[in-house]
Amino acid sequence: MPFRLADGVQVRRESWGLLFYRQADHKLSFVRSGDWLRPAYFNGSWGLESITGDIARRTGVPVEIIERSLPPLASRLADSRVISNEVR
Amino acid sequence: MKYADWPLSAPVNITWEITHQCNLKCAHCLSSSSVASPGELSLDECRGIVDQLADLKVFEINFGGGEPLLKEYFLPLLRYIHTKGIVTCVSTNGTVLTDEAVEVFAGSPLVNVQVSLDGATAEVNDRIRGRGTYERIIRGIERLAGKNISLSINTVVTSYNYAQLDRLKALAASYGARLRVSRFRPSGRARESWEALKLGPEQLRELSGWLSGEPSILTGDSFFSISQDGRRHLGLDMCGACKMTCCIDPVGDVFPCAFMQSPEFCGGNLREKTFKEIWDNAPAFRYFRRLEPESCKKCPRFENCRGGCPAVAYFLSGDLNSPDPECLMSWSRHTPQAI
Numbered sequence: 001m002p003f004r005l006a007d008g009v010q011v012r013r014e015s016w017g018l019l020f021y022r023q024a025d026h027k028l029s030f031v032r033s034g035d036w037l038r039p040a041y042f043n044g045s046w047g048l049e050s051i052t053g054d055i056a057r058r059t060g061v062p063v064e065i066i067e068r069s070l071p072p073l074a075s076r077l078a079d080s081r082v083i084s085n086e087v088r
Numbered sequence: 089m090k091y092a093d094w095p096l097s098a099p100v101n102i103t104w105e106i107t108h109q110c111n112l113k114c115a116h117c118l119s120s121s122s123v124a125s126p127g128e129l130s131l132d133e134c135r136g137i138v139d140q141l142a143d144l145k146v147f148e149i150n151f152g153g154g155e156p157l158l159k160e161y162f163l164p165l166l167r168y169i170h171t172k173g174i175v176t177c178v179s180t181n182g183t184v185l186t187d188e189a190v191e192v193f194a195g196s197p198l199v200n201v202q203v204s205l206d207g208a209t210a211e212v213n214d215r216i217r218g219r220g221t222y223e224r225i226i227r228g229i230e231r232l233a234g235k236n237i238s239l240s241i242n243t244v245v246t247s248y249n250y251a252q253l254d255r256l257k258a259l260a261a262s263y264g265a266r267l268r269v270s271r272f273r274p275s276g277r278a279r280e281s282w283e284a285l286k287l288g289p290e291q292l293r294e295l296s297g298w299l300s301g302e303p304s305i306l307t308g309d310s311f312f313s314i315s316q317d318g319r320r321h322l323g324l325d326m327c328g329a330c331k332m333t334c335c336i337d338p339v340g341d342v343f344p345c346a347f348m349q350s351p352e353f354c355g356g357n358l359r360e361k362t363f364k365e366i367w368d369n370a371p372a373f374r375y376f377r378r379l380e381p382e383s384c385k386k387c388p389r390f391e392n393c394r395g396g397c398p399a400v401a402y403f404l405s406g407d408l409n410s411p412d413p414e415c416l417m418s419w420s421r422h423t424p425q426a427i
Contacts, residue, residue, distance in 0.1 A: 012147075015095065016095075026148070030094055
């Protein structure tokens with residue numbers, strides 16, 4: 001299931017990772033993801049598998065390590081209501 | 089959090105004073121607004137600045153002044169900003185609303201409107217904002233209410249109105265709006281009214297307690313240094329100037345924040361430099377990012393406020409390395425039951 005930004009959320013890249021902004025309450029989420037995550041991953045066309053593959057290809061990090069780390073991070077972002085994998 | 093661990097490539101939000109023209113002459117106006125400044129930016133220049141901010145992915149622009157609705161191109165500029173997906177907040181005195189303005193506000197999910205009101209009664213409000221303004225502001229709020237506009241009423245908390253905060257909250261709620269309270273700071277015209285309008289230690293203590301019990305009240309970054317820990321998660325725990333925010337004035341000068349618009353703090357002018365050049369390289373901005381008042385570092389609450397508001401410290405003591413004189417530790421010396 002592809003991820004997308006939740007409604008009213010914007011994201012930008014920073015040197016340390018991604019900065020999410022939620023319009024409803026003007027809250028920020030600082031995600032120290034280094035070079036792993038890119039804003040484009042949340043445009044509605046990337047799922048866990050394709051993101052994992054892309055990170056592995058770009059960074060050389062073994063897929064197993066990414067597969068252990070990425071789902072919990074995605075869950076936290078979903079819990080924080082900055083991303084969603086619900087069908088719009 | 090420490091800014092050094094999370095440096096930002098651009099501000100999260102920007103305060104943009106689009107004009108110094110204002111039809112009111114409030115006693116606490118942070119920019120001493122009344123008439124437009126010579127050489128205020130043109131619409132084309134503003135669009136160019138917006139393009140830069142959009143490229144940098146600045147999330148929010150907060151408009152103030154002056155009265156932004158008196159700027160002849162303000163609504164076209166607002167529409168242009170919304171085409172870029174940038175969230176806006178318009179701070180208005182509510183007295184010069186037009187049908188077109190209301191229509192623009194109601195038509196965009198990206199705009200928040202904040203109407204300034206400094207008392208729950210005409211007697212209190214008009215002492216600060218001018219005779220007859222209470223009725224005019226309320227009429228403005230009535231025009232905005234019920235139109236699916238994200239609406240708040242903003243009150244600068246002063247000795248005149250702090251006893252009316254509960255009534256202001258109820259007043260805002262009656263229009264489907266939220267109350268936002270802002271800190272009174274000694275900049276602009278407020279330097280002249282500081283002694284009369286500032287809160288005393290006992291009033292600061294009461295305000296701090298009230299804020300702790302009122303999580304629905306909006307404060308922006310106004311009160312992190314005078315609030316007790318219960319409210320910290322609702323806002324910043326440090327001054328955001330040059331770290332998360334900055335201020336553009338009507339002629340394109342860029343300052344650390346709206347309350348620090350003295351020439352010595354100017355980072356540069358947007359007619360001469362790009363916004364990114366100023367944000368990254370201006371000596372004043374680099375200085376502010378490192379600023380941590382020496383005298384505060386041994387304070388047990390240092391991690392909670394990192395020195396508080398430098399604008400208040402500077403304008404009262406002339407020294408950026410001074411602690412915020414209204415911080416919780418300062419007024420607690422006069423009201424020992426506070427902590």
